Amino acid sequence: DTAVSQTPKYLVTQMGNDKSIKCEQNLGHDTMYWYKQDSKKFLKIMFSYNNKELIINETVPNRFSPKSPDKAHLNLHINSLELGDSAVYFCASSLRTPSSYEQYFGPGTRLTVT
Amino acid sequence: GEDVEQSLFLSVREGDSSVINCTYTDSSSTYLYWYKQEPGAGLQLLTYIFSNMDMKQDQRLTVLLNKKDKHLSLRIADTQTGDSAIYFCAEKAYDMRFGAGTRLTVKP
Numbered sequence: 116d117t118a119v120s121q122t123p124k125y126l127v128t129q130m131g132n133d134k135s136i137k138c139e140q141n142l143g144h145d146t147m148y149w150y151k152q153d154s155k156k157f158l159k160i161m162f163s164y165n166n167k168e169l170i171i172n173e174t175v176p177n178r179f180s181p182k183s184p185d186k187a188h189l190n191l192h193i194n195s196l197e198l199g200d201s202a203v204y205f206c207a208s209s210l211r212t213p214s215s216y217e218q219y220f221g222p223g224t225r226l227t228v229t
Numbered sequence: 230g231e232d233v234e235q236s237l238f239l240s241v242r243e244g245d246s247s248v249i250n251c252t253y254t255d256s257s258s259t260y261l262y263w264y265k266q267e268p269g270a271g272l273q274l275l276t277y278i279f280s281n282m283d284m285k286q287d288q289r290l291t292v293l294l295n296k297k298d299k300h301l302s303l304r305i306a307d308t309q310t311g312d313s314a315i316y317f318c319a320e321k322a323y324d325m326r327f328g329a330g331t332r333l334t335v336k337p
Contacts, residue, residue, distance in 0.1 A: 160324060
């Protein structure tokens with residue numbers, strides 16, 4: 116009964132490759148997010164999707180592209196991977212209603228680019 | 230620097246109270262949150278407070294909000310070794326902004 120799941124948990128790849136990280140939520144939420152957490156634990160929002168519309172893009176390089184086939188999924192595609200992309204990537208979801216907007220996080224995907 | 234600021238480290242003895250402090254900058258923030266991250270895991274929502282409240286208590290957790298000073302604190306009573314983790318403060322205005330996290334170490 117996992118609420119927000121991500122695959123894979125670990126991803127090791129070489130520079131220049133293209134990779135994807137998948138995210139699924141079964142909470143019935145209408146908004147999903149991708150965050151990047153660097154080695155110093157700084158957490159930065161990358162994207163959010165609400166009803167298949169991108170509503171936030173925090174100056175992320177266009178090598179990163181979110182794709183949402185439906186409300187329950189938000190996948191992250193990364194082209195031409197660079198060393199600086201190494202980080203932990205977290206998916207999250209929430210309800211975008213007049214409520215507390217609390218976000219529920221997935222377990223993270225540790226990406227290592229060599 | 231970050232818009233949401235926290236001290237990076239806190240060390241306490243088991244059984245003592247822990248107080249983690251946070252300052253934020255956006256006065257239009259509607260909700261403020263505390264998340265806990267254990268090693269190798271995602272962020273877990275601990276508690277949140279609406280901006281028109283000044284205190285919220287939930288079992289061992291007490292959240293204090295000073296809106297005038299834009300200061301938020303999380304007090305953990307009777308801290309246990311299982312409370313060792315990184316605690317993130319976050320504010321919700323237009324989007325979510327997280328602090329850098331406070332690493333709490335609980336010594337037996």
